[in-house]
Amino acid sequence: MKTLFEKIAAKEIPAEIIYEDDQCFAIKDIRPQAPSHFLVIPRKVIPKLSQASQQDKELLGHLLLSCTEIAKKLGLDEEGFRVVINNGEMAGQTVFHLHMHVLGGRPLSWPPG
Numbered sequence: 001m002k003t004l005f006e007k008i009a010a011k012e013i014p015a016e017i018i019y020e021d022d023q024c025f026a027i028k029d030i031r032p033q034a035p036s037h038f039l040v041i042p043r044k045v046i047p048k049l050s051q052a053s054q055q056d057k058e059l060l061g062h063l064l065l066s067c068t069e070i071a072k073k074l075g076l077d078e079e080g081f082r083v084v085i086n087n088g089e090m091a092g093q094t095v096f097h098l099h100m101h102v103l104g105g106r107p108l109s110w111p112p113g
């Protein structure tokens with residue numbers, strides 16, 4: 001069965017896609033938690049970060065660099081932005097297809113809830 005994000009990548013479910021390449025894509029979060037909130041998602045389905053392996057090293061680096069490139073294009077770099085990965089249910093993960101949240105555009109408190 002396809003994950004939600006595979007269906008979005010296949011354009012079976014509509015989403016605002018803001019970036020795409022051969023390894024990943026980025027969409028605007030449907031329930032934004034900050035003025036800017038997008039998700040960077042690998043095309044490869046890794047259910048959660050803790051299931052990534054040594055073979056995914058390059059992909060994980062690519063995802064992080066994509067987060068920063070997109071954040072810079074959106075003008076978030078000057079004031080700052082946050083990259084979040086929820087790993088597992090207790091951490092708040094609801095979609096079991098690895099993704100990085102990028103949030104910015106307002107002051108973000110610490111520690112997170």
Ligand code: AMP
Pocket residue numbers: 004013014015027028029030031032039085086092093094095096
């Ligand atoms: P997580 O809770 O870390 O697994 O993050 C999943 C994120 O996906 C949440 O922030 C949701 O708001 C977001 N989301 C769920 N469905 C969609 C959708 N159809 N389009 C865009 N974002 C979505």
